[in-house]
Amino acid sequence: MTDTAPLTRPQLRRLLRNARRALTPAQQCQASRGLYRQLAQHPLFRRARHIALYLPNDGEIDPRFLLREAQRRGKHTYLPVLHAWPRTRMVFQRFEQGERLKRNRFRIPEPITERKRQRAIWSLDLILLPLVGFDEIGGRLGMGGGFYDRSLAYQARRKAWKKPLLLGLAHECQKVERLAQASWDVPLQGTVSDRGWYLASK
Numbered sequence: 001m002t003d004t005a006p007l008t009r010p011q012l013r014r015l016l017r018n019a020r021r022a023l024t025p026a027q028q029c030q031a032s033r034g035l036y037r038q039l040a041q042h043p044l045f046r047r048a049r050h051i052a053l054y055l056p057n058d059g060e061i062d063p064r065f066l067l068r069e070a071q072r073r074g075k076h077t078y079l080p081v082l083h084a085w086p087r088t089r090m091v092f093q094r095f096e097q098g099e100r101l102k103r104n105r106f107r108i109p110e111p112i113t114e115r116k117r118q119r120a121i122w123s124l125d126l127i128l129l130p131l132v133g134f135d136e137i138g139g140r141l142g143m144g145g146g147f148y149d150r151s152l153a154y155q156a157r158r159k160a161w162k163k164p165l166l167l168g169l170a171h172e173c174q175k176v177e178r179l180a181q182a183s184w185d186v187p188l189q190g191t192v193s194d195r196g197w198y199l200a201s202k
Contacts, residue, residue, distance in 0.1 A: 016141070034193075051078070054128070094118070124164040134188070172195045
């Protein structure tokens with residue numbers, strides 16, 4: 001996709017969601033393995049001790065190979081958990097293989113809330129987050145709920161804050177030439193697709 005100027009954010013979001021949903025199960029599996037190959041041996045992944053990921057939904061690229069690899073290496077892994085109230089809040093909770101999951105209000109599986117297993121977002125090393133669309137300079141188009149942007153809003157007030165590193169995960173078909181960013185959008189350090197890395201320039 002190259003020319004996105006005529007599209008509004010909702011229109012672009014719908015177009016890109018349809019593109020990832022159109023991928024066959026075989027293509028999804030191939031993309032997940034490609035993502036694993038891109039990230040599993042990269043120093044940014046290898047150095048991180050506390051990593052937040054997500055469980056795939058709505059055609060999102062699947063990071064579960066990376067989740068299992070991180071756990072195999074003894075890293076601490078976390079998944080997002082939505083708060084019942086306030087309904088716009090999201091936290092990250094420790095997750096290990098075999099734990100029970102429940103479906104949140106968006107029907108996405110998440111750990112059963114246990115506050116003592118939650119970790120402050122600023123103390124995570126790496127967040128691998130889902131997106132609907134991305135560009136090569138750190139722009140991210142999300143689902144529109146703003147959960148990640150609100151959770152990471154503190155970064156705008158702390159210019160020297162280095163953590164966590166934010167990498168979007170996506171299918172290559174979700175890449176666009178340029179995304180117009182709103183004032184509340186939190187930029188990524190880069191995006192990793194099943195085919196390559198797109199690191200934002202400093």
